[in-house]
Amino acid sequence: MTGAQDSSDSSLPPPPPSAEPVEMPLYATLGSTEVLAELPPRPRVWSAVLLMLVGAALSVLGAFLPWWADGAGFSRSGNDVLFGRSGTGYRQIHGPGHVVIALAIVLAVLAMLMLVVGKVLSAAIIGIVASGVGFFYSLACLSIVQDTRAVVGGGTISFGVPTAVVGASASLVGSVLATAKRRYTSD
Numbered sequence: 801m802t803g804a805q806d807s808s809d810s811s812l813p814p815p816p817p818s819a820e821p822v823e824m825p826l827y828a829t830l831g832s833t834e835v836l837a838e839l840p841p842r843p844r845v846w847s848a849v850l851l852m853l854v855g856a857a858l859s860v861l862g863a864f865l866p867w868w869a870d871g872a873g874f875s876r877s878g879n880d881v882l883f884g885r886s887g888t889g890y891r892q893i894h895g896p897g898h899v900v901i902a903l904a905i906v907l908a909v910l911a912m913l914m915l916v917v918g919k920v921l922s923a924a925i926i927g928i929v930a931s932g933v934g935f936f937y938s939l940a941c942l943s944i945v946q947d948t949r950a951v952v953g954g955g956t957i958s959f960g961v962p963t964a965v966v967g968a969s970a971s972l973v974g975s976v977l978a979t980a981k982r983r984y985t986s987d
Contacts, residue, residue, distance in 0.1 A: 844918050845981045851974025852911035852927060858967025859904035859934060863897030865960030867941070868948050876948070877960055883951040884944045890951050896941055900964050903934035907971045914978060927975035935968035 866875035878897020
């Protein structure tokens with residue numbers, strides 16, 4: 801056998817006979833400048849940004865409001881020392897509300913970025929993560945207050961932790977709304 805016969809017996813399919821350009825779907829050509837020029841700008845998400853800002857403000861407010869009250873005028877906020885379960889006993893937790901405040905500041909910065917720049921998808925996705933962590937952390941703070949009630953021997957859950965939970969959930973809804981907003985093309 802000669803070398804010419806070996807190449808004609810290969811198992812590769814022949815190239816397509818058409819020399820016309822194949823129209824690529826939109827998602828396959830997003831890197832080209834022509835396609836990006838045809839898309840409208842991302843819409844601003846005012847309601848989502850407002851929800852994120854209100855949620856962040858409620859979370860910060862909830863961290864400063866009383867979390868536990870004894871009914872006789874003494875209370876503790878999220879910035880005070882509370883007690884949490886640790887193995888077989890309890891330990892002191894110094895200022896669990898500081899984490900709530902830090903996450904609320906991150907959310908407020910992301911919301912302001914979306915307000916100034918416009919629709920920033922990456923900021924909205926980071927907002928989902930930060931507000932999700934804030935939501936579950938503020939739910940965990942309810943357990944810290946329950947442990948404080950067990951150590952102290954009574955008292956009630958005050959309105960600070962529920963305010964932080966509502967704030968974190970509002971920020972989560974705002975972040976999801978900001979992510980869900982799409983740009984529309986005219987047909």
